[in-house]
Amino acid sequence: MNSDLRDLYQDVILDHGKRPRNARVIEGASVVQPAYNPLCGDKGTLYLALEPNGGAITDASYVGQGCSISTASASLMTEFLRGQSREEALHTFDLFHDMITAPPDEASHRAVPELGKLSVFSGVAEFPARVKCATLAWHALKAALTEAGATPAPVSTE
Amino acid sequence: MSAVSEVTNAVASRSLEVNRVRADFPILTAQVHGKPLVYLDSAASAQKPQLVIDAERRVYEEMYANVHRGVHDLSMRASDAYEAVRGKIARFIGAGSPKEIVFLRGTTEAINLVAQTWGRANVTAGDEILITGLEHHANIVPWQMLCSEKKSALRVAPIDDRGVVDLDAFAGLLGERTKIVAFAHVSNALGTVNDVARMAALVRERAPQAVILVDGAQGVPHMKVDVKALGCDFYCFSAHKMYGPSGMGALWGRKALLDAMPPWQGGGDMILSVTFEKTVYNETPFKFEAGTPDIAGTIAFGAAIDYLTALGLDNIAAAEHELLAYGTAQLSAIPGLRLIGTAPDKTSVLSFVLEGIHPHDAGSILDYEGVAVRTGHHCAQPVMDRFGLPATIRASLGVYSTREDIDALVRGIHKVREMFA
Numbered sequence: 001m002n003s004d005l006r007d008l009y010q011d012v013i014l015d016h017g018k019r020p021r022n023a024r025v026i027e028g029a030s031v032v033q034p035a036y037n038p039l040c041g042d043k044g045t046l047y048l049a050l051e052p053n054g055g056a057i058t059d060a061s062y063v064g065q066g067c068s069i070s071t072a073s074a075s076l077m078t079e080f081l082r083g084q085s086r087e088e089a090l091h092t093f094d095l096f097h098d099m100i101t102a103p104p105d106e107a108s109h110r111a112v113p114e115l116g117k118l119s120v121f122s123g124v125a126e127f128p129a130r131v132k133c134a135t136l137a138w139h140a141l142k143a144a145l146t147e148a149g150a151t152p153a154p155v156s157t158e
Numbered sequence: 159m160s161a162v163s164e165v166t167n168a169v170a171s172r173s174l175e176v177n178r179v180r181a182d183f184p185i186l187t188a189q190v191h192g193k194p195l196v197y198l199d200s201a202a203s204a205q206k207p208q209l210v211i212d213a214e215r216r217v218y219e220e221m222y223a224n225v226h227r228g229v230h231d232l233s234m235r236a237s238d239a240y241e242a243v244r245g246k247i248a249r250f251i252g253a254g255s256p257k258e259i260v261f262l263r264g265t266t267e268a269i270n271l272v273a274q275t276w277g278r279a280n281v282t283a284g285d286e287i288l289i290t291g292l293e294h295h296a297n298i299v300p301w302q303m304l305c306s307e308k309k310s311a312l313r314v315a316p317i318d319d320r321g322v323v324d325l326d327a328f329a330g331l332l333g334e335r336t337k338i339v340a341f342a343h344v345s346n347a348l349g350t351v352n353d354v355a356r357m358a359a360l361v362r363e364r365a366p367q368a369v370i371l372v373d374g375a376q377g378v379p380h381m382k383v384d385v386k387a388l389g390c391d392f393y394c395f396s397a398h399k400m401y402g403p404s405g406m407g408a409l410w411g412r413k414a415l416l417d418a419m420p421p422w423q424g425g426g427d428m429i430l431s432v433t434f435e436k437t438v439y440n441e442t443p444f445k446f447e448a449g450t451p452d453i454a455g456t457i458a459f460g461a462a463i464d465y466l467t468a469l470g471l472d473n474i475a476a477a478e479h480e481l482l483a484y485g486t487a488q489l490s491a492i493p494g495l496r497l498i499g500t501a502p503d504k505t506s507v508l509s510f511v512l513e514g515i516h517p518h519d520a521g522s523i524l525d526y527e528g529v530a531v532r533t534g535h536h537c538a539q540p541v542m543d544r545f546g547l548p549a550t551i552r553a554s555l556g557v558y559s560t561r562e563d564i565d566a567l568v569r570g571i572h573k574v575r576e577m578f579a
Binding site: 004005008009014017018039040041042043065066067068069071127129130133 | 517518519522523534535539577
């Protein structure tokens with residue numbers, strides 16, 4: 001198997017792609033945010049439970065259909081977010097987004113210690129066609145945290 | 159023209175010699191990710207033979223000037239070469255006259271033109287436009303826009319589990335309010351060949367006031383088309399799926415209909431005379447062709463038609479049919495693979511899904527094997543919805559496709575299955 005392709009499909013991604021964690025509805029969620037990628041038809045819904053008064057994320061889940069990259073990305077994201085404040089979560093979004101949209105030849109894009117397990121997605125930077133797969137749930141997160149409270153329209157990766 | 163006669167000589171009278179054909183396409187020697195290119199995406203766009211590339215280049219090198227405008231020699235030569243393509247297209251599809259051929263940017267623009275001219279002039283509130291469940295977005299959205307403007311209704315004839323239009327339902331949806339019936343000759347997503355002549359006969363019988371538009375984008379590259387035998391009123395197609403340049407295409411319409419239609423865009427070339435008080439429009443087809451066209455692209459389109467004619471549409475159809483049967487058998491043998499679109503009359507498209515594997519994951523791995531296929535909804539979301547799928551993997555064939563291409567696809571699919579096992 002080609003090494004770039006192995007970087008894209010690391011075992012953690014294959015595992016979470018096949019058996020996504022937190023793929024459940026959170027009853028009484030603080031935010032319910034639909035997501036849609038018109039390019040491939042993938043869609044899903046992000047659920048967030050927040051502490052009152054804009055506090056930390058106590059629970060996160062994502063239910064949807066998609067490729068292994070988008071499914072694994074949503075799964076690992078929901079695991080990572082738990083306990084983060086709104087600001088921390090938005091900062092994580094920025095770090096993640098920067099990591100996978102870094103120019104493919106930039107060696108530094110591989111090491112983002114703050115992202116921990118999410119660093120398995122650094123290989124996506126070599127596959128520009130798959131960036132939208134990896135960011136679908138993340139765009140839902142950003143929309144959920146910046147427009148929380150309003151009736152959300154589906155967020156799109158376009 | 160020498161290249162065409164070489165091609166003619168190269169083609170045995172009874173079959174397509176695919177290795178000779180492949181030598182006509184320079185891109186087929188390209189490497190992708192260090193692997194030889196296996197191009198199975200001709201339904202999205204076909205590759206170009208050297209003589210089409212040369213034809214376009216030669217226009218700029220030897221005869222380029224604006225058309226229909228100058229008395230100088232270059233303009234006359236460019237105009238003659240440009241207008242000659244109308245005749246080639248007319249002969250290619252059995253049209254009555256070159257004047258029935260309108261040059262446009264492609265199938266999408268042709269459908270929009272008919273919607274915005276014939277449609278706006280003839281469709282009124284309460285009227286109906288009938289399409290089928292096989293259509294791609296280009297044959298849905300222009301009609302939705304017209305319906306929304308005219309308060310008319312879009313009706314859709316359903317397809318069955320094989321991807322075949324339900325002709326009883328189609329007939330049942332025709333009536334005195336039906337003004338336009340529009341459907342594909344061949345489905346881009348599934349490969350279904352519609353029985354156009356039968357459908358046209360049903361329209362004439364049950365809705366004689368309606369006009370029939372056939373989207374031929376996936377038809378003309380794969381089979382001999384005779385618009386008179388098909389019995390439609392408009393037939394449209396794109397050069398880029400016929401081994402010609404992108405951004406170029408044509409609309410055929412019955413002369414009387416085109417003559418009665420209002421012009422579309424205004425500008426130069428579509429007029430006979432202009433004063434600030436009054437403009438007299440040019441005749442058919444020029445009244446639909448405002449502005450300076452893609453001159454070199456049109457002339458190269460003519461070269462693509464010469465190429466297809468030299469290969470012979472019957473030879474192409476026979477070779478592609480044989481290869482489709484081979485591909486169908488090879489793919490069907492793969493565990494967990496389900497073909498989507500199993501119409502008895504099918505051409506050049508193998509659309510499928512792999513159990514438990516998303517098409518985009520498969521597409522990335524196939525790409526690394528050098529195999530170019532399309533993954534996604536193929537600009538035909540309602541077709542995907544009909545089968546309850548977000549997307550499929552689509553391998554599509556062209557004149558240069560071989561059994562080796564299919565074998566490479568099958569090997570690639572096995573790699574996909576290994577990875578996601």
